[in-house]
Amino acid sequence: MALTAPYVLEYTYRRSVGPVVGQFLTGLRDQKFLGMKTSSGRILVPPPENDPETGETLSEMVAVGDAGVVTTWSWVSAPRKNHPLQKPFAWALVKLDGADTAMLHVVDVGEGGMEKMSTGMRVRARWKAERIGHVTDVACFEPESPQAVTR
Amino acid sequence: MATREIAVVSFAQTNSRRNELDETEMLLPVITEAVKRSGIARSDIGFTCSGSCDYLGGRPFSFVMVIDAIGAWPPIEESHVEMDGAFALYEAWVRLQHGDIDAALVYAFGKSSQGDLPDVMVTQLDPYYVAPLWPDSISLAALQARAMLDEKRCTELEMAEIAVRNRKSAKANPHAHLKGDHLAANLLGEPYAVAPLRRHDCPPITDGATAIVLAAGDLARKVCKRPAFIRGIDHRIEPHALGLRDLTRSPSTKLAGERAGVGKGKIDVAELHAPFTHQEVILRDALGLGAEVDVNPSGGALGANPMMVAGLNRIGEAAQRILDGKANRVLAHATSGPCLQQNLVCVLEAE
Amino acid sequence: MSEPKPKQDEPIKRMLAPVRLEFTVSAGRDKTAFLGAIIEGRILGGRCPSCRKVYVPPRGCPTCGVEMVGDIPISDHGVVTTFCTVSIPFEGQTMKLPYVYASIVLDGADVPIFHLVDGIDAKDARMGLRVRADWRPPAERKPTMESIRAFVPTGEPDAAFDTYKEHL
Numbered sequence: 001m002a003l004t005a006p007y008v009l010e011y012t013y014r015r016s017v018g019p020v021v022g023q024f025l026t027g028l029r030d031q032k033f034l035g036m037k038t039s040s041g042r043i044l045v046p047p048p049e050n051d052p053e054t055g056e057t058l059s060e061m062v063a064v065g066d067a068g069v070v071t072t073w074s075w076v077s078a079p080r081k082n083h084p085l086q087k088p089f090a091w092a093l094v095k096l097d098g099a100d101t102a103m104l105h106v107v108d109v110g111e112g113g114m115e116k117m118s119t120g121m122r123v124r125a126r127w128k129a130e131r132i133g134h135v136t137d138v139a140c141f142e143p144e145s146p147q148a149v150t151r
Numbered sequence: 152m153a154t155r156e157i158a159v160v161s162f163a164q165t166n167s168r169r170n171e172l173d174e175t176e177m178l179l180p181v182i183t184e185a186v187k188r189s190g191i192a193r194s195d196i197g198f199t200c201s202g203s204c205d206y207l208g209g210r211p212f213s214f215v216m217v218i219d220a221i222g223a224w225p226p227i228e229e230s231h232v233e234m235d236g237a238f239a240l241y242e243a244w245v246r247l248q249h250g251d252i253d254a255a256l257v258y259a260f261g262k263s264s265q266g267d268l269p270d271v272m273v274t275q276l277d278p279y280y281v282a283p284l285w286p287d288s289i290s291l292a293a294l295q296a297r298a299m300l301d302e303k304r305c306t307e308l309e310m311a312e313i314a315v316r317n318r319k320s321a322k323a324n325p326h327a328h329l330k331g332d333h334l335a336a337n338l339l340g341e342p343y344a345v346a347p348l349r350r351h352d353c354p355p356i357t358d359g360a361t362a363i364v365l366a367a368g369d370l371a372r373k374v375c376k377r378p379a380f381i382r383g384i385d386h387r388i389e390p391h392a393l394g395l396r397d398l399t400r401s402p403s404t405k406l407a408g409e410r411a412g413v414g415k416g417k418i419d420v421a422e423l424h425a426p427f428t429h430q431e432v433i434l435r436d437a438l439g440l441g442a443e444v445d446v447n448p449s450g451g452a453l454g455a456n457p458m459m460v461a462g463l464n465r466i467g468e469a470a471q472r473i474l475d476g477k478a479n480r481v482l483a484h485a486t487s488g489p490c491l492q493q494n495l496v497c498v499l500e501a502e
Numbered sequence: 503m504s505e506p507k508p509k510q511d512e513p514i515k516r517m518l519a520p521v522r523l524e525f526t527v528s529a530g531r532d533k534t535a536f537l538g539a540i541i542e543g544r545i546l547g548g549r550c551p552s553c554r555k556v557y558v559p560p561r562g563c564p565t566c567g568v569e570m571v572g573d574i575p576i577s578d579h580g581v582v583t584t585f586c587t588v589s590i591p592f593e594g595q596t597m598k599l600p601y602v603y604a605s606i607v608l609d610g611a612d613v614p615i616f617h618l619v620d621g622i623d624a625k626d627a628r629m630g631l632r633v634r635a636d637w638r639p640p641a642e643r644k645p646t647m648e649s650i651r652a653f654v655p656t657g658e659p660d661a662a663f664d665t666y667k668e669h670l
């Protein structure tokens with residue numbers, strides 16, 4: 001048997017976020033989502049600094065809704081230590097109202113399991129009471145209402 | 152543009168499994184073997200390029216430690232990519248295009264078993280919007296699988312059948328890690344890992360190392376009976392934001408495949424770097440591979456998935472079938488990044 | 503990790519992005535054998551079949567790129583080839599300042615190991631000083647180089663420069 005030893009790699013990075021990410025995070029602190037408008041009129045959320053198609057520098061940020069549609073999802077029945085929720089939950093790509101692209105976050109279905117999840121369902125952000133300008137200022141998304149599920 | 156003829160002339164790999172060796176110990180015999188099989192003296196190798204990831208072992212600049220395995224004295228011309236070794240092979244191919252050297256050594260190593268691999272892979276993600284949520288690699292692949300199921304591009308049964316086929320093929324590969332006979336219907340009775348993926352849809356956590364020697368035209372013919380000539384090689388990348396991509400398609404693979412000339416002739420064998428079952432469906436589709444193509448006779452990444460090595464292994468396994476006289480025209484694919492973000496396609500042919 | 507909280511009306515300019523990953527690292531085959539011998543009060547080396555050099559600990563030969571053959575017993579006596587005198591305190595220090603940290607070529611080896619030199623006034627440390635391992639008692643040894651408390655002078659005459667100049 002080879003000798004083994006525990007080893008921890010820890011980086012305490014404090015990142016400069018720049019104007020675009022900074023505005024998005026400031027928006028989260030202020031309980032709203034901001035997207036980036038491209039020259040072709042698409043609204044990308046989360047906002048990139050450059051147009052993914054042309055590379056053009058982007059700067060026009062617009063508010064989008066804090067509810068939207070699940071475009072795809074996966075179900076975690078046994079959360080890992082680092083996961084944002086420590087109960088069974090879904091990862092989801094959520095296309096917010098007014099946005100043309102979906103962002104990654106988690107969905108807490110409350111009581112019940114993955115039978116509560118479906119592609120196309122509507123979800124709404126649950127904001128944390130204390131927000132610091134971080135993607136986890138959104139505690140999770142929640143099903144908007146049982147009737148709102150659309151396919 | 153006329154490119155210089157470059158061929159794979161030798162390939163060696165570890166018996167992929169979890170092992171007790173350190174990185175240099177894994178690599179040394181593999182590099183020794185690949186160089187020996189190439190028939191080219193170490194001193195005639197003009198360039199060495201490697202692929203690995205420091206985060207796997209948690210040691211920054213770990214690629215410097217393994218330089219011991221290549222005997223870098225007198226000082227050699229060397230380079231490294233923090234990527235799968237397949238991308239190091241691309242760099243070596245480009246270096247050989249310069250024309251001033253005739254042989255190159257490419258190697259890759261990954262000791263994934265030392266950490267929590269699905270979490271380690273989070274370090275490759277966008278650090279502002281995505282990584283702070285710690286979406287592990289299996290969860291992200293599961294988002295892609297769900298999209299495939301929703302689009303009716305595959306079924307859970309078809310995914311299980313892909314697992315069954317790869318692990319059955321792996322039985323014939325002495326280097327494979329996870330192999331055996333299974334029934335797809337039985338596998339569907341297993342619980343989900345991260346739904347809709349079950350354990351059989353996911354790759355094993357494997358330690359491994361691989362080395363390949365490339366040689367240019369005349370040297371390749373001199374040292375090797377049946378060199379595997381690289382007739383096309385290209386790689387393409389897509390935006391990292393998952394929401395910007397159609398996860399059910401791989402336009403980067405399609406484009407790389409076209410640029411590499413996949414469609415110019417019949418493909419005998421395709422080695423696809425699809426760590427998750429549903430990704431094989433996406434790749435087959437992007438590359439236009441029909442049922443007649445023998446896909447992953449090695450067992451693929453589902454049979455053994457040494458991180459940063461599994462892509463280079465696809466090139467090695469495909470090339471070996473030419474070296475052994477079992478195929479005339481083969482395709483190898485390697486991927487990097489979450490949900491098939493970046494893709495390399497290589498077409499190799501016998502003369 | 504604490505961060506001064508940005509005022510609620512100021513734009514966000516920074517974010518904390520900690521990364522913490524836990525590993526169980528393997529010492530590998532050669533270092534496992536080497537550290538196992540250290541517990542027994544022995545030092546192992548390996549000889550390169552190509553250049554014949556003896557490495558401590560055993561490892562793949564970094565100049566020839568070949569695996570080493572066998573476990574070669576190495577003396578726990580050697581010579582200080584070069585050294586530094588540490589006079590600044592830092593966390594985790596166990597030695598009284600100032601102390602000597604040296605490159606030591608053990609008899610029978612071709613590459614140095616690095617260790618503390620004790621039992622000598624720091625100002626008397628010198629190149630060519632003959633030293634030996636001062637082992638901790640067997641019950642206190644662990645698979646680390648700290649099983650050797652330090653190297654101490656043997657009292658032999660200093661080694662001539664020509665005998666170790668290759669190892670500088």
Ligand SMILES: [Zn+2]
Binds near residue numbers: 550563
């Ligand atoms: Zn040597």
